[in-house]
Amino acid sequence: MEVMSEERNTSDVQKRDAQLEEVARRAGVRAERGRRFAELTSLRVGGAIDWLFVPETEEQAAAVVGALEETGIAWRVLGAGSNVLADDREHRYVVVSTREVKGKAEFDGERVSVSAGFSLPRLCVEAARQGLSGIEGLGGIPGTVGGALWMNAGAYGHEIGQVVETVRVAREGKIVEVPGGEVKWDYRHTSFKEGELLLGCTLRLKRDDPEKIKGRMEEAKQKRFATQPHGARSAGCFFKNPPGSGLSTGKMIDEMGMKGEKRGGAVVSPVHANFIVTEGEDARASDAYALAEEIRERFRREHGVELEYEVELWGADGEFKDEGGRTKDEGDTDEK
Numbered sequence: 001m002e003v004m005s006e007e008r009n010t011s012d013v014q015k016r017d018a019q020l021e022e023v024a025r026r027a028g029v030r031a032e033r034g035r036r037f038a039e040l041t042s043l044r045v046g047g048a049i050d051w052l053f054v055p056e057t058e059e060q061a062a063a064v065v066g067a068l069e070e071t072g073i074a075w076r077v078l079g080a081g082s083n084v085l086a087d088d089r090e091h092r093y094v095v096v097s098t099r100e101v102k103g104k105a106e107f108d109g110e111r112v113s114v115s116a117g118f119s120l121p122r123l124c125v126e127a128a129r130q131g132l133s134g135i136e137g138l139g140g141i142p143g144t145v146g147g148a149l150w151m152n153a154g155a156y157g158h159e160i161g162q163v164v165e166t167v168r169v170a171r172e173g174k175i176v177e178v179p180g181g182e183v184k185w186d187y188r189h190t191s192f193k194e195g196e197l198l199l200g201c202t203l204r205l206k207r208d209d210p211e212k213i214k215g216r217m218e219e220a221k222q223k224r225f226a227t228q229p230h231g232a233r234s235a236g237c238f239f240k241n242p243p244g245s246g247l248s249t250g251k252m253i254d255e256m257g258m259k260g261e262k263r264g265g266a267v268v269s270p271v272h273a274n275f276i277v278t279e280g281e282d283a284r285a286s287d288a289y290a291l292a293e294e295i296r297e298r299f300r301r302e303h304g305v306e307l308e309y310e311v312e313l314w315g316a317d318g319e320f321k322d323e324g325g326r327t328k329d330e331g332d333t334d335e336k
Ligand code: EPU
Pocket: 154, 155, 156, 157, 227, 235, 236, 237, 238, 239, 240, 241, 247, 248, 249, 250, 251, 252, 254, 271, 272, 273, 274, 310
């Protein structure tokens, strides 16, 4: 991400603020100041957000990022914030929230069209009610449809990419439909690039008996309840499973004896060891990061495997740093 480093002097800041106010006003989009990632992400940690833009329709969202691009001011997209660890510093870029781009799920035969801010669990319930199968495994993932598309969310044998007919993407201020077949849907990763705002999608599902679909959804829910923390402040699995290995990172961290391990307000979940949960008012992003890096270090030592983050790390100036301003490459050697 581009770094805004030049705007140290007040007149530059004022000019930029005035520009942003104008961009929001023209697109008819609500702009908020003084919000924090700690309020907007499920881990409930992370620093201040300079500007938060909250469009309510796909058109508004496309227009506002088109205008932002013209200004050259850096921005990034946040959905439900359920897969993001943002560092504790002040983030000096525009966060475009898709949370209010909700619309409603429009069913048409085996297809459903839905906007990025629509809740994924709610979509799964509505699809089941309509007798449409293909996403019932995803019912417990507490994110938005946009977030699920962005990372090809998956669980219990279903991945969203498997059922996408088209994705609506913002390009030059307009809404463009991209066929699902043109997108690479990998394990928790897609070919979408930063700077692309996903606005919504049309999914193609399959007819089945609503009771059977609900049964499978219930089964996935029970499994999730039994094996993953719920009601806790988490971002789901923190690391990917080692690709192609069939191994579970969570199981391996568990076998390393790390459940319950703490760094400040961050804890390796006693329920599922690939979840880092935060606790208490004083929890910091740097606690979760320090704990994650400790896990990676031990994993490297014991298994010779470099764990890849599954959550997104958002740094205030592009790179995630802890409170001492250190990156992981500069050595996070908190030995206390
Ligand atoms: N296990 C342990 N200890 C643990 C965690 C797991 O022994 O602390 C064991 C389980 O008992 C089970 C095996 O490891 O025998 C596999 O566990 P699980 O079914 O939870 O699968 P996973 O590979 O750990 C993956 C996804 C989850 C997804 C589940 C179910 C990744 C990184 N994780 O977990 O996705 O919900 O399968 O499909 O791919 C996420 O994406 O955020 C996420 C949580």
